[in-house]
Amino acid sequence: MEIHEIRPGMTCLTREGTAYVLEVDRQSLLVLLQREDETIPVQVRSDDILGPIAGD
Known part of the structure; x- marks a missing residue:
C-alpha cells in the first residue's frame, strides 16, 4: 500500500x-x-501493508 493511503485509525491487512x-x-x-x-x-514498512479492511 502507498504511504499516502495509510492513516491512523484505519484497520488494515498485513501478511x-x-x-x-x-x-x-x-x-x-x-x-x-x-x-x-x-x-x-x-x-513495519508501509509496503508490508497489503490493503485496508473493507468498511474502514
Whole structure:
C-alpha cells in the first residue's frame, strides 16, 4: 500500500493478519501497528501493508 493511503485509525491487512494503524511516519515510510493477537505495537514498512479492511 502507498504511504499516502495509510492513516491512523484505519484497520488494515498485513501478511501476519489484521492490524490497527496507530501512527504513520511518511518521511521514513514506517507504520506503527497494533495487531489483534499481540499486546505490544509493532513497526513495519508501509509496503508490508497489503490493503485496508473493507468498511474502514
